[in-house]
Amino acid sequence: MKNFSTKCGLAILSTLVVSSLHAAVVPDTQKNSSWFNEGQAAIQKQLALTPKNKAKNVILFVGDGLGVSTITAGRIFAGQKLGGTGEEHKLSFDMMPYSAQVKTYNTNQQTPDSAGTMTAMMAGVKTKAGVINIAPDAERGNCESSLGYELTTALELAEAKGLSTGVVSTARITHATPAATYAKVPERNWESDDNLPEEAVAAGCKDIASQLIELEAGDGIDVALGGGRRHFLPEDSVDSEGKNGKRKDGRDLTAEWLARYQGEAASYIETQTEFDALDIAATSKVLGLFNSSHMEYEADRQNDIGGEPSLSEMTDKAIELLKKNDNGYFLMVESGRIDHAHHAGNAYRALRDTEEFAKAVQAAVDSTNPDETLILVTADHSHVFTIAGYPQRGNPILGVVKSTDANGAPLDEPSLAADGMPYTTVGYANGLGFADYGQGNGGDQRYGDSGSNGRVDLTIVDTTQSGFHQEALVPLGSETHAGEDVAVLAQGPGAQWLQGVIEQNVIFHVINQAAELGGEKYQ
Known part of the structure; x- marks a missing residue:
């Protein structure tokens, strides 16, 4: 494990970090991390290769569990559906000009989990499995040990700079990968307060869903689309599909989200019909929760009771809303259920979701300017x-x-x-x-x-x-997950810095440098 070189009293350090997070700056604990510094050194080396070219917008696509073998099989699967032999087919991201090989291990595991890997991409620091945006000094599941070791994410830096931000996922929006864009918890399973231990509450830790609603950086996330409705609703409530919420504190976070953005043309939606009817011109904030738990696999989406938009539809809608901001935007899009299909040993559903993931990437390519938008396509980890x-x-x-x-x-x-x-x-x-x-x-x-x-x-x-x-x-x-390297493919300003074999935390530094988010000035 790589330890932070500077250690302060937890009480003092916690106060400093909380105040710094309000301004969405990178705290000293983060800058002093060896992971952060080595990632910074790696991007500084890459900066010498080409002139710096600022990215107005950044879109990070994460295929959860999208290892190289899944990309290959997904390419063949999609090509054969079109009537070809398959091997010669190209997925949308196959045609991106820059790529690198990414090492995915966590600080305590050879084969990683999504919480630690996504933290590396979003905060520039590798950490333990199961831990979201908390430095590896803390113990998993121990709230008190995490205080003072919170990390600032690329999304928070974008919000602080005045960019619009979005999170899209076919998994629960509180699941590890999407949660790592905005939340800080030593246990990924604290999606709502029903799983939050009493000692964690007493120590001041908050569940993931409440952190999304209460995000203090900038004016909060502008677009959040995915599953996980149950973690936003009280346990005695019933949603539009007849499912109970899970919150024990009685809070309806969807109502709180609307109340926070009163007068800002905010919308909360649950169905395909509501999604289709969304007036982007009259909307500035959207929270869409389309399932009680994860959204359906692409192969089963048409069977959903309330109807669900596809990943490509959500991506297109998110970009349409976010690009209204002249300052630019940061968007993370996750195909979360590739991972779940693999865990079930069901290749068909994994490859169907991979095919849809490629369509979502193409939707982003078609609706953005390559001279001002950095698009990265990668995975958090692979599968066996x-x-x-x-x-x-x-x-x-x-x-x-x-x-x-x-x-x-x-x-x-x-x-x-x-x-x-x-x-x-x-x-x-x-x-x-x-x-x-x-x-x-x-x-x-x-x-x-x-x-x-x-x-x-x-x-x-x-x-x-x-x-x-x-x-x-x-x-x-x-x-299970697999421990081999994954790929990152990219186009747009800053994509040229993704070459060779890199640590996963370098991806944060590429984003930070390309968009000049302010996490650290490298040149």
């Missing part, structure tokens, strides 16, 4: 998702492997494993798809009979259907 088996060119990416003969010609019959049964091109190193875990697919006999060793015979199974769960090597209740 593999593409293997020597399938022939154009073989369905979700299908069983059909290889080539000795002369390189395609074969019609599936390749067989040592147990005499077919196997799929994509699979997982661990998770629910292990043969002894319900025969890999919840024990549903539609998926075939198991062989003598417990594997499922896929001969009569349609492995390309949305409900199929790929096989896994190691039995776990949920597939």
Whole structure:
């Protein structure tokens, strides 16, 4: 673990940090972090490569769990849907001119989680797994130990500079990745007060949802679109889809948000109809919570009771509202459910959400000026998702492997494993798809009979259907993240500084330098 070099009395330090956060400046504890300083040194080195070119706007796209294997499979999946072989297809962000390889580990874990990784991107400091915008000196889940170690985010710096800001996610807006744009908690599960321990309340820690509503930097977030309605509503209330809230303090944060922005043309919306009817010209603030928990997978979105906008629709609407500010804007867009589909061992839904993620990136490219808007596309971490088996060119990416003969010609019959049964091109190193875990697919006999060793015979199974769960090597209740590097691809002012292999916290410094947010002046 890398420790902060300067340590002050917690009471004094906490007072200093709180006062500094009101002005959205980077506190000394953050500047004194070795992670912060090394990230700063890395961007200073990159600055020498090309002349500085200020970005008026910054859009950070995060595909949660979008590892390189998911990008590859998603590219093939999208291309095959269009009638091609797939391998030659290009996703929107494949065509961006600059890229780098990003190291994702947390300070205490070789394979990371989203709280620590997104903190690195938003605050320039690596930290522990499960901790959001709190320096690694603090203990996870310990409120008192976190006081004085709060970090300032790029969104807060943008707000303090007069930029508009937005957060869009298909996950709960209080989930780790979107929360890391605005919240500071030593435990990512403190999404509302129902999970906040008494000692944390007594020590002064606040839940994530309330921090969104009460954000003091600038005039607060201008656009917040996603799921997680339950964390904003009291437990005795029922939302538009018949779901109860979770808050035990009786607060209706949606009402508080509207009250805060009275007279500023603020809107709170819950449905597709309300989203479509939104008058951007007459609106300055929007809070949209489209599901009690996470929003639906793209494959299931049309089944939502109240209707949900797609990620590309939310991205387009957010940009339309934010660009009204002549000072510019900062927007973070997360495709949160790529990660959830992988955890479930369901490649189809992961790839459908990847396809929609690429459409959201294209929507941003189409509606912005590349000379003044920095667009970055990256992931917080990868997954143990593999593409293997020597399938022939154009073989369905979700299908069983059909290889080539000795002369390189395609074969019609599936390749067989040592147990005499077919196997799929994509699979997982661990998770629910292990043969002894319900025969890999919840024990549903539609998926075939198991062989003598417990594997499922896929001969009569349609492995390309949305409900199929790929096989896994190691039995776990949920597939895990992976620890390998991810990619960052970019275009616009500052994109040229993303080259080579970088630590994840360098992404903050690229954003800060490109938009001159004021977190630190490097030249």
